[in-house]
Amino acid sequence: MAERVFCVDFGTAYTKVALRRDPTADSTLLACAGADLDFWVPTVVTVDRCGAEPVVEFGHIAADRTAGGGIDRYTNFKRDLFTNPAPTAGAPSAPPLDALLGSDEFAALAAKYHVPPYQVAALRSMVGAARTLIAAPGERAVSLDATKQANAAKLAYHFFAWLRKQVLAACEKLGKTGLRFEDFPVRVAVPSLVPGDVADQPGCKLFRESLHRAGWPLHTERPFVAEPESNAVGVLTGATNALNVDRDKMLLGQMFGRGPLNTVVKGDKNHQTYRALVIDVGAFTTDLSSLWLDTGGNAFLFGTDGGFTVQQKSVARGVNNLDADVLAALSQAKREHLETMPRKDFINFQRAAYTDLNGIRPTGTGLGVIGGEGDRAAIDPCIAAFGSRLVDEVKAFCAEVKPGNMQELILTGGGANIPAVRNALIVAAQAHGGEFIRVHAPVARREKAGGPQIDGELKENFARGGSALGGASIYFETSYH
């Protein structure tokens, strides 16, 4: 059991960090220094090799640097880390030495001789690093994906070492709490790309070593949590943690706010199955997930009786694709201006051009308004095409997953802020997923009424930070069940 935890949502584009400082405190997002929107940092690393010594930058500073001329810029390393490399044709799936070191038998032998797990992890990583020196003939044919994955693990190590400093600095700003934040364990929200336990994915094995080397103490029982599940838990609990302190048991009813899930887990013969359909429109990917539960009409205890059946699909389409289409549709002068502006300003453009529809007016450029009335004819078709592509994915996904007789729809991710996209997705999910008791989604500041009904309005911290907030929940501490 961990009474206090950090949860990191390792986003492809933005990383978000939440904290639960004690079991009855609500989970909160941490304000990382330099973040415009106080809780997220771009998942970007740059290495500047122009000087005598390479200079490595992270987060916001790295995000605003342009690659080229001696500067390498790394984005997307989360995706590379979680790609499952296919074995190269004709080559053994793993070099025999790796297979030995990674085997359950080896782990059991190490335990028998009291070799601590971190030394086993260090040995595996050392052998990986020395591959070129000790590889047997034929073993050098490591697949490109495997090389990319190993590089991604290295980048993840550097990024998480830097992130740890930011997070501990942010905790210091919380004032005199008397808490030893450096001892708090971490749980990380990761994609659920293969059936079974997320922690068993090859990417997680490498990631575990990166986190360990970066100094993060991992949560002993549940270091990884599936992103869709933590996202749904964050949204459905509103990041609250409620505990019966005398019995050390979580008060699920209070946490789920007496919503539909609460009715089902209490045991209701008329409502035996529950499904939350989660659509997370991110920067690089759109993640579709179904969290399904069958109680057979009996009272259900999470942990003791199991948990959700999670089915997920990641589609390689996100707001970055929309950005590319929009830039290509605008005039050359506007495109060049947008391409060179700092990321902070580009985010204002996204919000103004896709969500508020009023555009930005950069001073001293002579370009007038970008993304406003005059550009709607160029931008609106891009938004519609992006939405319609995602609608097709939602329909295909819903056709393959079981509905429940109590259902909620949850729309998160920066892209769910775009009203035209969000509305199209709600309509598609309702047409192909049945009736939803509640729809949780963000609503834009200046949005006019008239779209599909949204009865669970999500504020930005939930729309973007739901996975981090949910991962920090006591819901994931089985000893409180």
Ligand SMILES: Nc1ncnc2c1ncn2[C@@H]1O[C@H](COP(=O)(O)OP(=O)(O)OP(=O)(O)O)[C@@H](O)[C@H]1O
């Ligand atoms: N109101 C808005 N209107 C339009 N775009 C927005 C808005 N708010 C955020 N975005 C953009 O949505 C994108 C997705 O943000 P999000 O934080 O969901 O990414 P992520 O979680 O890192 O991505 P992924 O889920 O692919 O790993 C970003 O490009 C962000 O700038």
Ligand SMILES: [Mg+2]
């Ligand atoms: Mg995301």
